[in-house]
Amino acid sequence: MNLDFTDEDRTFRQDVRDFLLGALPDDLRRRMIARDHLGKDDIVRWQRIMNAKEWAVPAWPVEHGGQPWTPTQRYIFQEEMALAHAPEGSPFNVNMIGPVICKFGTDAQKARFLPATANIDIWWCQGFSEPGAGSDLAAIKTGAVRDGDDYILNGQKIWTTQAQHADWMFALVRTDNSGRKQQGITFLLLDMHTPGITIRPIPSIDGISDLNEVFFDDVRVPIANRIGEEGKGWDYAKHLLGHERSGIARIGLSKERLSQLRRLEVDLGACGVLDARELARLRRKLAEVEVELRALELTQLRVVAADAQGGGANSAASILKVKGTELQQRMTELIAELAGPAGLAMPEHDDGDAADWIAAAAPYYFTMRKVSIFGGSNEIQKNIIAKTVLRL
Numbered sequence: 001m002n003l004d005f006t007d008e009d010r011t012f013r014q015d016v017r018d019f020l021l022g023a024l025p026d027d028l029r030r031r032m033i034a035r036d037h038l039g040k041d042d043i044v045r046w047q048r049i050m051n052a053k054e055w056a057v058p059a060w061p062v063e064h065g066g067q068p069w070t071p072t073q074r075y076i077f078q079e080e081m082a083l084a085h086a087p088e089g090s091p092f093n094v095n096m097i098g099p100v101i102c103k104f105g106t107d108a109q110k111a112r113f114l115p116a117t118a119n120i121d122i123w124w125c126q127g128f129s130e131p132g133a134g135s136d137l138a139a140i141k142t143g144a145v146r147d148g149d150d151y152i153l154n155g156q157k158i159w160t161t162q163a164q165h166a167d168w169m170f171a172l173v174r175t176d177n178s179g180r181k182q183q184g185i186t187f188l189l190l191d192m193h194t195p196g197i198t199i200r201p202i203p204s205i206d207g208i209s210d211l212n213e214v215f216f217d218d219v220r221v222p223i224a225n226r227i228g229e230e231g232k233g234w235d236y237a238k239h240l241l242g243h244e245r246s247g248i249a250r251i252g253l254s255k256e257r258l259s260q261l262r263r264l265e266v267d268l269g270a271c272g273v274l275d276a277r278e279l280a281r282l283r284r285k286l287a288e289v290e291v292e293l294r295a296l297e298l299t300q301l302r303v304v305a306a307d308a309q310g311g312g313a314n315s316a317a318s319i320l321k322v323k324g325t326e327l328q329q330r331m332t333e334l335i336a337e338l339a340g341p342a343g344l345a346m347p348e349h350d351d352g353d354a355a356d357w358i359a360a361a362a363p364y365y366f367t368m369r370k371v372s373i374f375g376g377s378n379e380i381q382k383n384i385i386a387k388t389v390l391r392l
């Protein structure tokens, strides 16, 4: 297995870097560095710049706007995006519903939804979790009953990220209660402006109001908006969750965070905020994180190399999710530790935004608690690893 980059890969990396340097608006870059929360308008603006370059949905099939890149080039692209401080597009559009419609949608659904999804003319939200059906997702109860050419929906979803912005939701609903709970689940696309939908915000620990409950009260959804066959929704959901988890390690992002921590270490050492013992302790912690990050990167590259040779990467997605999110959280702990009393004495950073990102340390620490919960909690991923990798 060859883990080296080829000359072609290096040229590709430079092309991506050059493009991002010119295309990423400066205000977005600065706000990303400061860990400012980006709103819908910011994400849409950036995704449309990327879509004009035909790079908004590179992992989709080429006939639907994807790029004929190798798995290695896709990896390089993700890494360069993070290193350039470029925002990620809407994961619901790019990594979740887009690939499902590409693979399982009808021609009419592809024509109607794919171009609008790539350009975020439609903002999607994910209606999977329910009270009592998170880790045990197959326990969903929201019911859909046929009535002529429609289904009629009643029930509730929870933790629906950005439902308040969404034009459409992709949802799992129950159409049959008779067999195993994984059977009888159907995958529907529904217009969020349909009468009978109520959205109620859930306040969260990071102060950002992005989570919601969504209630359905006799909501009509045309049967034409069903993905694939009735009762086969669990298969389509598994395909979607595989895509959701594989990008979740976000190694490029962690690398970028680590280099910010390294810069902070130099600044704090230079201005004497940390004494020699504190600096030594910090350096040891950073070295530990760096070693783990390098090991994770090599694991990711092994997956990429296996993928390039046609091998399956599914069982590795859980490992990458657990380790990747643990490292992301470790970085936020270190940043919060450093930003405490030391933040007040920080000298201006060379790009002038150090004070901003010190101020953002606590909200960032709180917001990143979520990464070990969503996309399937880390405890559940460990169960999957125990079964599929360790064969316990």
Ligand SMILES: Cc1cc2nc3c(=O)[nH]c(=O)nc-3n(C[C@H](O)[C@H](O)[C@H](O)COP(=O)(O)OP(=O)(O)OC[C@H]3O[C@@H](n4cnc5c(N)ncnc54)[C@H](O)[C@@H]3O)c2cc1C
Residues within 6 Å of the ligand: 125, 126, 127, 128, 129, 130, 132, 133, 134, 135, 136, 158, 159, 160, 161, 162, 211, 370, 373, 374, 375, 376, 377, 378, 379, 380, 383
């Ligand atoms: C910020 C955020 C955004 C989210 N966005 C969305 C969204 O847009 N759409 C959507 O559909 N969902 C979303 N979710 C929901 C998310 O998928 C669920 O929270 C997650 O699957 C866990 O389910 P739960 O919250 O019901 O917890 P539970 O399933 O009740 O789990 C509670 C705890 O028990 C542990 N646990 C449960 N079962 C086991 C087991 N068998 N073995 C070991 N440990 C176990 C879990 O790991 C967890 O620590 C979001 C969640 C968060 C935090």
